Structures are given as C-alpha cells and as structure tokens.
Amino acid sequence: MKEIKEKSLSLIFTICHFSSRESLNDGCALLCHNRGIHKLKKMSKEEISISIDARGSYCPGPMMELIKAIRQAEVGEVVELLSSEEGSLSDIPAWIEKAKHELVAIIKEDGYNRFLVRKKR
Amino acid sequence: MNRIIVIGGGFSGLTIANKLTKKARKYDLDITLIEPKDHNFYEPDLVFYAFNNKKMSKLYKLMHKLVKKKVNLIGMRAKKVETEKKKVILEDGTVLYYDYLILATGVKYIEKDFKYSEQQHIHNFYSPSATEKFRQMIKRFNGGTIVISPSTVPYKCPPDSEEFTFILDSYLKKRKLRDKTTIKFLYPLSVPFTVKEAAVVVAEMYKKRGIEFVPYCNYEKVDIKNNKFISFEGEEIEYDELVLLPIHEGQDVIKESGLGDKEGYIPTDKFTLQVKGHPNIYAIGDCTDLLLLKQIYYF
Numbered sequence: 105m106k107e108i109k110e111k112s113l114s115l116i117f118t119i120c121h122f123s124s125r126e127s128l129n130d131g132c133a134l135l136c137h138n139r140g141i142h143k144l145k146k147m148s149k150e151e152i153s154i155s156i157d158a159r160g161s162y163c164p165g166p167m168m169e170l171i172k173a174i175r176q177a178e179v180g181e182v183v184e185l186l187s188s189e190e191g192s193l194s195d196i197p198a199w200i201e202k203a204k205h206e207l208v209a210i211i212k213e214d215g216y217n218r219f220l221v222r223k224k225r
Numbered sequence: 226m227n228r229i230i231v232i233g234g235g236f237s238g239l240t241i242a243n244k245l246t247k248k249a250r251k252y253d254l255d256i257t258l259i260e261p262k263d264h265n266f267y268e269p270d271l272v273f274y275a276f277n278n279k280k281m282s283k284l285y286k287l288m289h290k291l292v293k294k295k296v297n298l299i300g301m302r303a304k305k306v307e308t309e310k311k312k313v314i315l316e317d318g319t320v321l322y323y324d325y326l327i328l329a330t331g332v333k334y335i336e337k338d339f340k341y342s343e344q345q346h347i348h349n350f351y352s353p354s355a356t357e358k359f360r361q362m363i364k365r366f367n368g369g370t371i372v373i374s375p376s377t378v379p380y381k382c383p384p385d386s387e388e389f390t391f392i393l394d395s396y397l398k399k400r401k402l403r404d405k406t407t408i409k410f411l412y413p414l415s416v417p418f419t420v421k422e423a424a425v426v427v428a429e430m431y432k433k434r435g436i437e438f439v440p441y442c443n444y445e446k447v448d449i450k451n452n453k454f455i456s457f458e459g460e461e462i463e464y465d466e467l468v469l470l471p472i473h474e475g476q477d478v479i480k481e482s483g484l485g486d487k488e489g490y491i492p493t494d495k496f497t498l499q500v501k502g503h504p505n506i507y508a509i510g511d512c513t514d515l516l517l518l519k520q521i522y523y524f
Binding site: 163164167168171175191194195198199202203204225 | 378379413414415419420421440441443457458459
C-alpha cells in the first residue's frame with residue numbers, strides 16, 4: 105500500500121480525465137488515481153497518432169514541434185510530446201487554451217514530461 | 226590528400242572554407258567551395274536599410290575577393306549529393322568526389338499563398354527588392370496599423386523582428402506619426418523573444434513604447450481582400466500594412482539528396498555539427514535543424 109502510494113505521488117497530473125485532484129491526499133483515491141494513470145498510459149499509447157520526442161530541445165523547440173504536429177494531425181487525434189524543457193509546463197497549457205485544443209494529460213516521467221494533446225478543431 | 230567540399234558560400238560556408246586554409250598544409254587539404262552566386266550579400270543590414278536611403282549596392286561583395294587563394298571556388302549550383310559514393314553532382318552534370326563534406330546551404334524563402342511583389346500592403350525586409358518595396362511604402366505612410374509577424378519558426382535571425390519593431394517605432398516618432406500609428410507585434414510564444422531573460426526586457430520596452438504584443442500567434446494565412454492576418458489559433462488581426470517574415474525552407478539540394486527532414490533542414494548534432502548518420506558530413510548555419518545555435522552572428 106505504502107509503495108503504491110509513493111508511486112502515485114511521484115506522478116503528477118495537471119489535467120486528467122481519470123483523476124480527481126481534490127482527493128489526492130486520500131489513500132483510497134490514490135489507488136484509483138494510480139489505476140487511472142496506468143489506464144491512461146495504456147489507452148493513450150493506443151490512441152496516439154503522432155509522437156514527438158523533443159527532449160533536450162530548448163525553448164521554443166518543444167512548443168514549435170507540438171504546433172507543427174497539431175497542424176499535421178486530424179481533428180480528434182491525440183499528439184504526444186516529450187519535453188524536458190521547464191518552460192513547457194507553463195507555455196504549452198497556455199497555448200493549448202488559446203488555440204482551443206484539449207490538454208488530455210501531463211504525465212511526469214523520469215527527467216521529462218509527457219504531454220498528451222487532442223486536436224479539437 | 227583530404228578532399229573537403231563546402232556547399233554554400235554564405236557566411237558559414239565562406240568562413241569555414243577560409244578558416245580551413247590555415248590547416249591546409251598540415252593536414253594536406255584540398256578545399257573546394259561551391260557557390261552559384263558571384264557575390265555575397267550582407268543580409269543583416271537590411272533591417273537598417275529599410276529605414277534609410279543608402280544604396281544597397283554597398284552590401285554586395287564579390288565572391289572571388291572574399292575567398293582565399295587556396296580555396297577552389299566553383300560558381301555553380303550543387304544539384305545532388307550521393308553520400309554512399311561520396312560525390313557531389315553539379316547542375317551541369319560535373320561530378321566532384323569528397324572525403325569530407327560541409328553543408329552550408331542556408332535556407333530559401335518560399336511564397337506559398339501570395340507573391341510579396343504583387344501585394345501592395347504585405348512586406349518583408351529579407352531581400353533587397355522586398356526592402357526597397359517597404360522603403361517606398363514607409364515614405365508615403367501617414368498613419369494606420371502596422372502588424373509585424375514571423376511566418377515560420379525557425380527563421381533566419383530571431384532578434385531582427387524585434388529590432389525592426391523598435392526602429393519602426395523610432396522612425397515614426399521622428400516623423401511625428403507615432404500617435405497616428407498602432408504597432409502590433411505578433412509572436413508564437415508567450416513572450417516576445419526566445420530567450421526568457423531578454424524577452425522580459427523586450428516586453429517592458431514594448432509596453433513603454435506603446436507597442437501592442439499579441440502572444441501565441443502563429444501565422445496561418447492572410448485574408449488579402451480584407452487586410453486581415455489570420456492565426457493558427459483562430460485570431461483575426463486587421464492591418465493597414467503587414468510586415469510578414471517570409472516562409473523558410475531547406476534548399477532543394479538537401480531535399481534531393483535525402484539529407485533533410487520534411488522542411489529540408491538537416492538533422493545535426495548540436496555539439497559536433499556532424500550530420501546524424503553521416504560521420505564524414507557536417508552542417509553549419511541556417512541549413513541545420515538546430516533551433517538556437519544556427520544564427521551565426523547572433524548566437
């Protein structure tokens with residue numbers, strides 16, 4: 105249980121359809137949260153249409169790569185972006201909001217973040 | 226003898242070919258530079274020439290005067306590189322063999338949806354003819370909205386759009402037209418420059434000078450009939466005069482040779498400048514896929 109809890113805490117979600125941010129401190133919710141992450145990881149891998157590895161790129165590299173991929177994607181498709189650049193955590197959600205796409209999730213991995221973005225229009 | 230071929234006689238190609246001559250004797254180098262133009266043009270000054278009356282002929286220098294004697298200068302276009310056979314095919318069919326190849330092919334500007342020369346209200350300052358057209362417009366300008374935006378990222382020189390905007394602001398103040406003019410600066414990022422420390426300063430200066438900054442604004446198209454810039458994010462921004470930096474792409478020789486990505490930029494190691502997957506080929510300058518390291522005189 106403790107191990108699961110620690111693993112859950114190491115994964116940070118900003119926006120996730122399967123998570124409940126209000127109940128992050130609740131043990132039971134953490135179990136569900138963890139399942140949600142695994143479910144999302146598994147699901148997203150099947151759903152992802154375009155995947156971009158922008159790890160090691162500096163600003164504005166990752167965001168420009170994402171915009172390029174969103175241009176190529178069809179409406180409804182999910183684009184995955186891997187970024188180790190700190191600024192991506194604020195820039196990418198702000199751009200997605202302005203461009204009216206959907207931020208499915210930001211998953212913290214070891215040394216980088218995984219952004220899942222659905223093209224909405 | 227080690228045969229080195231440099232393709233492209235812009236700043237990168239010229240510099241590297243000339244620098245290599247210093248090592249020519251020690252390493253027994255035979256250096257060849259392939260550049261079809263008979264001149265080198267100093268593009269970085271165009272941002273200033275847009276607002277003055279100086280003759281642009283001052284920006285031209287003849288290639289043969291810039292290249293050192295030990296460099297074999299070939300005034301032809303390279304058509305294709307065959308990496309397996311280590312050869313470069315020129316436009317007339319001549320074949321040159323190399324031991325090491327240095328790609329300094331730069332970028333080309335493409336006019337996808339319209340021709341700048343045919344559009345009265347759309348400008349740029351990336352070529353002598355476009356700069357001249359802007360000069361004529363700004364002399365006649367009596368107030369209105371001027372919108373400035375890049376079209377693709379990366380583009381040749383990240384700071385020049387900001388530089389241009391500041392010079393425009395000062396120019397209009399001198400002509401007492403600033404109060405009658407709205408200047409809008411559109412940019413793909415949340416801040417008006419790529420380097421955050423500098424972006425903070427630029428943002429403050431824009432605010433102080435009354436320059437409107439529109440963040441997260443990526444070029445999609447222009448509604449020429451209604452004078453509107455339309456962004457990928459769905460914004461419509463009206464203009465009287467639009468300064469839109471041209472769309473950049475890698476050169477045909479790179480695409481033809483299968484050495485580039487979709488846009489024709491060469492995948493390059495950022496530490497060694499070695500072309501990925503080709504140990505005896507190097508790339509330098511605008512032709513690489515490196516976002517920040519490529520601007521030779523700024524970064």
